[in-house]
Every structure is written in structure tokens, then in C-alpha cells.
Amino acid sequence: MQSYSLLAPAKINLLLEIIGDRPDGFHELVMVLQSVELADRIDIQASDTQEIYLKCDHPEVPEDETNLAYRAAKLMFDTFPEVHANYGGVTIKIKKNIPVAAGLAGGSGNAAAVLVGINLIWKLGLTQPELQDLAAKLGSDIPFCVSGGTAIATGRGEKLASLKNLTDMWVVLAKYDNISVSTPWAYQTYRQEYNDSYISDAEGVKSRTAKVHSSPLLKAIAHKDSAEIGKQIYNDLEKVVLPQYPQVAALKAAFAAQDILGTMMSGSGPTVFALCESESKAIASEQQVRSQIRDPHLKFWITKLSSKGIQVLSSN
Numbered sequence: 001m002q003s004y005s006l007l008a009p010a011k012i013n014l015l016l017e018i019i020g021d022r023p024d025g026f027h028e029l030v031m032v033l034q035s036v037e038l039a040d041r042i043d044i045q046a047s048d049t050q051e052i053y054l055k056c057d058h059p060e061v062p063e064d065e066t067n068l069a070y071r072a073a074k075l076m077f078d079t080f081p082e083v084h085a086n087y088g089g090v091t092i093k094i095k096k097n098i099p100v101a102a103g104l105a106g107g108s109g110n111a112a113a114v115l116v117g118i119n120l121i122w123k124l125g126l127t128q129p130e131l132q133d134l135a136a137k138l139g140s141d142i143p144f145c146v147s148g149g150t151a152i153a154t155g156r157g158e159k160l161a162s163l164k165n166l167t168d169m170w171v172v173l174a175k176y177d178n179i180s181v182s183t184p185w186a187y188q189t190y191r192q193e194y195n196d197s198y199i200s201d202a203e204g205v206k207s208r209t210a211k212v213h214s215s216p217l218l219k220a221i222a223h224k225d226s227a228e229i230g231k232q233i234y235n236d237l238e239k240v241v242l243p244q245y246p247q248v249a250a251l252k253a254a255f256a257a258q259d260i261l262g263t264m265m266s267g268s269g270p271t272v273f274a275l276c277e278s279e280s281k282a283i284a285s286e287q288q289v290r291s292q293i294r295d296p297h298l299k300f301w302i303t304k305l306s307s308k309g310i311q312v313l314s315s316n
């Protein structure tokens with residue numbers, strides 16, 4: 001039975017700007033999404049049943065049809081029923097290295113890996129844009145997870161354009177393992193609390209009157225100006241998540257006092273990341289923050305920016 005081992009990297013948001021409300025309940029966004037080297041490992045193998053069998057080594061991750069990776073396999077089965085009948089089912093094994101419910105797109109990356117893996121096992125020959133169209137049916141972050149690297153994302157987050165790859169920066173990720181933030185809650189709270197900063201157009205789509213922050217960051221990325229990138233990172237969801245979770249706000253403040261390029265919450269949180277110009281600065285800032293906030297629930301990861309999306313490690 002053919003099998004593939006894949007790496008599914010986490011992402012951080014260098015920018016997350018909410019620029020409008022949409023009638024479908026989602027938000028119009030401008031984001032800069034960035035892969036990091038911290039990654040889950042996905043092993044996917046053809047099986048002689050017609051079923052999807054999924055195992056994950058993390059106790060908080062469901063192994064049933066609610067798992068995003070399971071849903072990705074189901075989408076492939078439903079989209080290509082004859083190929084499915086011919087090749088049979090799949091067994092998916094997930095080794096979690098990315099913290100769960102962290103704003104790092106862990107589940108989204110797992111789903112992207114399953115789309116890529118089944119495309120290979122079934123020899124479908126789907127192109128990256130074709131895989132990304134399928135990915136958009138499952139979640140807003142999943143198209144990015146297929147291609148990875150550094151990209152600007154608009155619409156719900158599914159419309160992507162590649163930016164100059166940034167790889168020369170180190171990242172400290174910090175997350176309390178006893179705090180998780182619901183993404184729908186974060187967006188809905190933002191909508192309620194910042195509704196007056198929107199104006200409606202004729203179609204009822206509400207756009208922000210506020211200034212869009214993306215252009216200075218895009219300029220800094222184009223020049224690969226790490227110091228300026230560190231200054232221009234931005235996330236609108238901090239406005240609702242940090243007041244609700246003072247520990248996360250204090251964690252960000254502790255990083256802000258270190259010798260780093262910049263610090264921000266990733267996505268809907270609660271992970272806080274710090275951009276650093278070297279590994280030694282990443283280690284030093286982690287040690288400082290760890291010694292200031294002595295909490296056994298606070299976990300740290302040191303990683304690097306990456307130019308890669310889903311990667312094939314091996315096949316059999």
C-alpha cells in the first residue's frame with residue numbers, strides 16, 4: 001500500500017487587519033501569513049477498506065469526523081468518487097508538534113497535508129491552485145498552508161499572492177497550555193465591539209473607515225528590512241483577545257521589553273510570537289521571559305521563518 005510522510009508547518013500572522021464585515025458572517029481581511037519551521041508530521045497510507053482511519057498522538061485533538069484532516073480526506077472522497085472506489089480508503093497518523101488551538105493553523109496545516117497526500121497517492125496530478133480551491137472549502141487558512149512561505153492573503157484569507165520569502169529571522173513562540181481562544185468568538189467579539197468603525201455600501205457589505213496598515217509592512221518585506229518588519233507587525237484581534245486574557249497581554253509586554261525586533265499575538269491567539277534577528281537573541285529573550293513569568297503552564301518554542309508549505313519527507 002502506497003504511503004507518504006509529510007511535514008505540515010505552522011503559520012504566524014505578521015499582519016491581520018479586519019477591513020470589512022461580510023453578509024456571510026466572515027470578515028474581509030488583509031493578512032500577511034508566514035510559515036515557520038515548527039511542523040506536524042502526517043503519515044498517510046492507502047488502505048484496502050473504503051474508510052478514513054485517523055490517529056493523533058495529542059489528547060485534545062479529536063480522531064473522528066470533526067478532525068480537519070479527516071474532513072480533508074472526506075472532501076477528496078466526495079470530489080473524486082470513482083478514484084476513491086478504485087484506490088480505497090486512507091489511514092492518517094498525525095504527530096502533533098504544533099500547539100493546539102493556538103492561532104498557529106495547526107489543524108489547517110494537517111488538512112492541507114492530507115489534500116497533498118491524497119493527490120499523490122491517487123496520482124490525480126492536481127496543481128497547487130486546484131488544491132487551494134479545494135482547501136478553501138474547508139477553512140480560510142488552509143489554502144495558505146498548502147503553499148506556505150510568505151504571502152499576502154485577502155478576502156476571507158483564501159486569496160493569496162506570494163511575497164518575497166523571509167527566512168533570516170528567528171521566532172520565539174509562547175503559549176499558556178491552559179488558555180485557548182475560539183476563533184469565531186474572537187471575530188464575533190470584534191464585530192460587536194468595533195461595529196461603529198464600519199460604513200455600509202449599497203450591497204450591505206460594511207467596510208472599515210480606518211486606515212489600512214498593510215503598506216508599510218509590505219514595503220519592509222520587499223526590502224527584507226527585518227528591523228522595520230518588526231516595527232510594522234499588526235493584529236486587529238489583539239484588541240479583543242488581550243483585554244479578555246490579561247496573562248497573554250502581560251506575556252506580550254514581557255517580550256516587548258526584550259532585545260527583539262517585535263512581538264505580536266498570532267491570529268486569534270493566544271500564542272504570542274517574538275521576531276528575533278539571531279538564534280542567540282531568541283534564546284536570550286525566551287530565558288528572560290521564562291524567568292520573569294514563572295508559570296508551569298507557559299510553554300516556549302524556538303523556530304525560524306520558513307519558505308516552505310507542505311513538504312514530502314518520504315514515500316513508500
Ligand SMILES: C[C@](O)(CO)[C@H](O)COP(=O)(O)OP(=O)(O)OC[C@H]1O[C@@H](n2ccc(N)nc2=O)[C@H](O)[C@@H]1O
Pocket residue numbers: 013016025026027028029031103105108138139140141142155156157183184185187188267268
Ligand atoms: C485567525 C486566522 O487563523 C488568521 O490567520 C484566520 O483568520 C482564521 O482561519 P480559520 O481558522 O481557517 O478560519 P475558518 O475555519 O474559515 O473560520 C473559523 C471562524 O472564524 C471566523 N472568520 C474566519 C475568517 C474570516 N475571514 N472571518 C471570520 O469571521 C468565522 O467566525 C468562522 O466561523
Ligand SMILES: Nc1ncnc2c1ncn2[C@@H]1O[C@H](COP(=O)(O)OP(=O)(O)OP(=O)(O)O)[C@@H](O)[C@H]1O
Pocket residue numbers: 060061062066067068069094099100101102103104105106107108110111141183267268269
Ligand atoms: N488536525 C487537527 N489538529 C489540531 N486541532 C484540530 C484538528 N482537527 C480539529 N481540531 C480542533 O480544532 C481546534 C482548533 O485547533 P487548531 O490547532 O487548528 O487551532 P488554531 O491554531 O487556532 O487554528 P487557526 O490558526 O487556523 O484558527 C482544536 O480545539 C481541535 O479540537
